Amino acid sequence: MSPALLSVEGLRVGFRSADGGMVEAVRGVDFCVAPGEAVGIVGESGSGKSLSMLAVMRLLGAPARATGGRVIFEGEDLLAADEKRMRALRGRDIAMVFQDPQSSLNPALTIGRQITDVVRAHRGVSSAEARRIAAESLERVGIRDAGRRLASYPHEFSGGMRQRALIAMAIACRPRLLIADEPTTALDVTVQAQIVDLIAELRCELGLAVVFISHNLQLVAEIVDRVVVMYGGKVVEDGPVEAIERAPRHPYTGLLKACVPSLSGPVGPLTAIEGAPPRLGRLPAGCPFSPRCPDAIETCASQMPALLAEAGHRTACWRPR
Amino acid sequence: MSDLRKALRGLDWSGWLGAGIVGLIVLAAILAPLIAPYDPLALNIEDRLAAPGAEHWLGTDQAGRDVLSRILFGARASLSVGIGAVLIGAAIGVSAGIFAAYRGGLGEQIVMRIVDGVASIPLLVWAIAIVGILGVGPLPVGPLLLPNEVKIILLVGCLFSPVFARVTYAVARRIAGADYIRARFLQGASHWQIVIGDVLPNCLSPIIVQGTLLVAIGIVIEASISFVGLGVQPPQPSWGTMLSDARSAIYSGEWWLPVFPGLAISLTVIGFNLLGDAVREVFDPRSEARTLVA
Amino acid sequence: MLRLVAGRIVSSIGTLLFVGLALFALTRSGPGSPARIVLGADATAEQIAQFEQAHGLDRPFLSQYAAWLGDVLRGDFGKSFVTGRDVATEIVSALPVTLSIVLFAFLIALVFGLGIGVLAALKPGGAFDRVSRFASVLGLSIPAFWLGIVLIRFLAVDLRLLPPGGYFPLSAGLSLHLQSILMPSLSLAVYYIAVLARMTQASLQETLRGDYVRTARAMGLSAPQVVFYALVNALPPVVNLAALSFGYMFGWALIIEQVFNIPGLSRALLNAISQRDFLLLQGIVFLFTAIFVFANLGADLINRMLDPRQRAAA
Numbered sequence: 051m052s053p054a055l056l057s058v059e060g061l062r063v064g065f066r067s068a069d070g071g072m073v074e075a076v077r078g079v080d081f082c083v084a085p086g087e088a089v090g091i092v093g094e095s096g097s098g099k100s101l102s103m104l105a106v107m108r109l110l111g112a113p114a115r116a117t118g119g120r121v122i123f124e125g126e127d128l129l130a131a132d133e134k135r136m137r138a139l140r141g142r143d144i145a146m147v148f149q150d151p152q153s154s155l156n157p158a159l160t161i162g163r164q165i166t167d168v169v170r171a172h173r174g175v176s177s178a179e180a181r182r183i184a185a186e187s188l189e190r191v192g193i194r195d196a197g198r199r200l201a202s203y204p205h206e207f208s209g210g211m212r213q214r215a216l217i218a219m220a221i222a223c224r225p226r227l228l229i230a231d232e233p234t235t236a237l238d239v240t241v242q243a244q245i246v247d248l249i250a251e252l253r254c255e256l257g258l259a260v261v262f263i264s265h266n267l268q269l270v271a272e273i274v275d276r277v278v279v280m281y282g283g284k285v286v287e288d289g290p291v292e293a294i295e296r297a298p299r300h301p302y303t304g305l306l307k308a309c310v311p312s313l314s315g316p317v318g319p320l321t322a323i324e325g326a327p328p329r330l331g332r333l334p335a336g337c338p339f340s341p342r343c344p345d346a347i348e349t350c351a352s353q354m355p356a357l358l359a360e361a362g363h364r365t366a367c368w369r370p371r
Numbered sequence: 372m373s374d375l376r377k378a379l380r381g382l383d384w385s386g387w388l389g390a391g392i393v394g395l396i397v398l399a400a401i402l403a404p405l406i407a408p409y410d411p412l413a414l415n416i417e418d419r420l421a422a423p424g425a426e427h428w429l430g431t432d433q434a435g436r437d438v439l440s441r442i443l444f445g446a447r448a449s450l451s452v453g454i455g456a457v458l459i460g461a462a463i464g465v466s467a468g469i470f471a472a473y474r475g476g477l478g479e480q481i482v483m484r485i486v487d488g489v490a491s492i493p494l495l496v497w498a499i500a501i502v503g504i505l506g507v508g509p510l511p512v513g514p515l516l517l518p519n520e521v522k523i524i525l526l527v528g529c530l531f532s533p534v535f536a537r538v539t540y541a542v543a544r545r546i547a548g549a550d551y552i553r554a555r556f557l558q559g560a561s562h563w564q565i566v567i568g569d570v571l572p573n574c575l576s577p578i579i580v581q582g583t584l585l586v587a588i589g590i591v592i593e594a595s596i597s598f599v600g601l602g603v604q605p606p607q608p609s610w611g612t613m614l615s616d617a618r619s620a621i622y623s624g625e626w627w628l629p630v631f632p633g634l635a636i637s638l639t640v641i642g643f644n645l646l647g648d649a650v651r652e653v654f655d656p657r658s659e660a661r662t663l664v665a
Numbered sequence: 666m667l668r669l670v671a672g673r674i675v676s677s678i679g680t681l682l683f684v685g686l687a688l689f690a691l692t693r694s695g696p697g698s699p700a701r702i703v704l705g706a707d708a709t710a711e712q713i714a715q716f717e718q719a720h721g722l723d724r725p726f727l728s729q730y731a732a733w734l735g736d737v738l739r740g741d742f743g744k745s746f747v748t749g750r751d752v753a754t755e756i757v758s759a760l761p762v763t764l765s766i767v768l769f770a771f772l773i774a775l776v777f778g779l780g781i782g783v784l785a786a787l788k789p790g791g792a793f794d795r796v797s798r799f800a801s802v803l804g805l806s807i808p809a810f811w812l813g814i815v816l817i818r819f820l821a822v823d824l825r826l827l828p829p830g831g832y833f834p835l836s837a838g839l840s841l842h843l844q845s846i847l848m849p850s851l852s853l854a855v856y857y858i859a860v861l862a863r864m865t866q867a868s869l870q871e872t873l874r875g876d877y878v879r880t881a882r883a884m885g886l887s888a889p890q891v892v893f894y895a896l897v898n899a900l901p902p903v904v905n906l907a908a909l910s911f912g913y914m915f916g917w918a919l920i921i922e923q924v925f926n927i928p929g930l931s932r933a934l935l936n937a938i939s940q941r942d943f944l945l946l947q948g949i950v951f952l953f954t955a956i957f958v959f960a961n962l963g964a965d966l967i968n969r970m971l972d973p974r975q976r977a978a979a
Binding site for chain 3 (some may be wrong): 640
């Protein structure tokens with residue numbers, strides 16, 4: 051087995067809360083991404099999925115801090131790297147696209163300017179060459195007439211086109227890892243499918259590894275090889291996508307699957323997960339899902355189950371299915 | 372008046388400091404005849420140019436007049452112009468804004484154009500010019516002989532009115548189209564009742580914020596106009612005229628003559644600015660973007 | 666876009682004409698007609714009527730205004746009844762003086778206001794941030810003309826570093842010129858440094874929180890580039906405020922000139938008032954008003970030009 055491209059080990063992220071204490075939002079997360087592999091990270095809002103990846107990129111905003119663990123990228127611990135090294139990596143070796151394409155592009159500068167700035171930040175090319183690379187990136191993400199489009203402003207693009215432009219910016223320097231944080235959540239359903247397909251295509255063409263963060267298991271399952279399910283700041287299940295789809299082991303994953311009604315099959319009552327998302331700082335000592343879990347027993351609330359692996363499929367549960 | 376309660380609860384230490392300063396100065400102005408140690412107009416040539424000491428806490432000026440007393444009485448001129456101009460400006464501006472928003476049509480266009488016209492007038496230049504044209508003598512109004520300050524209050528008040536008109540117009544327009552106003556109409560409320568009961572209370576917070584900040588500006592305007600001799604006329608004390616008289620003292624070393632009136636102006640303005648900023652924080656923290664400048 | 670700009674310019678000119686009319690009415694309605702001033706208190710009614718006819722003062726009001734406007738557009742502000750001197754010449758000799766003070770003050774306010782605001786926004790909560798907040802409260806509250814007096818006392822009288830007043834034009838040498846305008850311009854600028862610093866800091870702090878700044882960082886742009894990305898969006902309201910401030914500065918410059926004994930437009934204006942020379946007064950006030958109106962127009966247009974969305978929509 052080739053060495054992992056990205057290996058997250060025991061990552062912890064905390065916030066300084068209003069009263070001065072530290073609230074942990076990511077509580078010891080482990081997972082790996084192999085070169086060229088597509089991994090989906092699925093969970094509710096507040097599960098810590100976005101924060102984990104922001105921590106990987108060292109882009110956490112002031113109140114949040116990585117408080118423990120290691121993030122090994124191509125043999126280097128990113129949490130120990132200095133800002134200069136991170137700036138070299140960001141956009142060139144690891145790239146991230148975010149949720150809202152509307153606000154993620156600078157409204158006052160042309161698309162071309164924003165992409166060429168990224169290219170020239172990482173490669174010492176002339177501005178003409180940078181424009182050529184930018185146009186090529188735009189073509190690659192399916193924006194036609196790319197040469198002219200370089201002079202457009204973000205407000206002249208539709209939502210889907212903006213997200214494509216952001217992806218173009220991300221891949222312009224041929225990164226080895228693309229992190230997409232809910233890239234389709236703010237888009238129309240039809241456009242969502244296009245963007246997901248685009249990411250799958252780029253992954254094939256460029257040999258990219260992809261981390262696709264979403265709250266939608268169904269969406270993610272279409273293009274990833276593996277799914278990591280997070281809840282309450284911890285990884286609760288991590289396995290091949292077929293296994294997760296066919297036979298999820300953790301009760302939470304099973305419920306997530308059941309929540310999405312299928313288009314085929316009989317119409318029945320909708321499934322919902324009882325209870326409310328966990329409040330950070332008020333988590334049980336044991337499994338974070340225990341308050342809402344239909345299979346929970348006493349041990350679940352008091353003792354944290356370890357991630358146990360079985361044929362490449364890990365689950366953290368006292369009573370896996 | 373829940374807005375008032377909200378304001379009082381939301382003020383931070385700088386707001387209370389500002390309120391304290393303002394309160395103190397207003398009190399000093401009102402009580403001046405009672406607390407001033409000397410008559411501000413009393414000439415006393417033997418004691419002229421006395422440095423601050425036990426007898427005259429802030430010293431005396433070239434004519435032997437007690438500086439402290441003149442400062443206390445000078446507060447009256449500054450505050451009456453500042454507050455008076457804001458009250459008049461608010462009265463005119465709010466009426467105009469509500470009228471325009473409510474009327475719509477041609478009335479709205481005409482009123483807002485006039486507002487734009489007045490807003491295009493450079494305040495200080497015109498204030499100086501108009502007082503210059505009308506003269507600095509007292510204004511005969513019926514049986515009364517109003518001092519020059521009244522002219523300034525009216526003038527500056529008119530020139531302040533566009534600020535209030537625009538703010539009120541914006542709020543009133545937003546509200547006038549609101550569904551709950553239509554509901555009130557259907558309930559039988561008259562126009563007047565709606566204006567007083569619904570429109571005005573919503574305009575109150577921006578009016579208070581702008582008004583407080585404009586008082587500060589009005590005070591500096593009064594001092595500036597008096598400094599060039601077109602404001603409060605001697606021998607009446609005004610901080611501006613005191614500074615004008617103190618100009619020769621810059622060279623001869625009587626430091627208390629320019630320092631204390633200037634401190635008085637600065638302190639008063641700081642008070643109103645702190646208060647105005649704090650009140651704005653409470654009601655509309657994001658409006659930092661629409662800074663008032665003069 | 667061009668149509669919008671043209672429309673705003675026409676609108677501003679219209680406002681100026683209307684306001685000019687009000688000004689005209691005011692100067693004409695002031696106590697004491699020009700005839701009486703020139704001919705003296707014991708002039709006969711006949712002499713007055715003759716005088717007025719000779720100078721076109723008996724014509725209908727609006728036509729007098731139109732005539733005056735027409736002359737103004739040709740650069741002729743008339744000849745003063747009181748001094749006999751050409752008003753335009755008087756204004757033109759005094760204007761550069763006032764202009765040099767205002768321009769220098771504007772430059773100081775821009776450089777320091779923006780500089781302090783940017784630095785304070787880049788380190789929120791830091792020492793610089795807190796000091797600058799405190800300083801701007803002071804700057805907003807200390808009257809410019811008092812600051813001028815204090816500066817004269819310290820820098821001119823006590824330390825003898827600068828001349829206590831008077832004005833040296835550029836022709837007298839750059840160093841002398843700058844020495845004579847430094848204190849007046851500085852006094853004038855302090856308030857606007859505070860205003861611009863506050864606005865810049867608030868605006869930049871806000872834009873630095875934007876998602877596109879996060880994108881810029883995520884793509885590995887350098888720190889100065891990230892700040893630039895934020896600044897491009899933060900500056901429009903600041904520039905707008907600066908344009909307005911330029912207009913306001915002219916008014917306060919009048920007072921500052923008096924403090925420092927500078928022979929600019931304030932002296933001309935106050936002389937006009939004391940001599941009841943209303944033609945000169947009219948000319949000066951009209952000029953100030955025009956400057957103010959066009960400063961406001963500039964602010965409005967800059968706002969529209971700097972936002973690509975508005976540029977396209979117009």
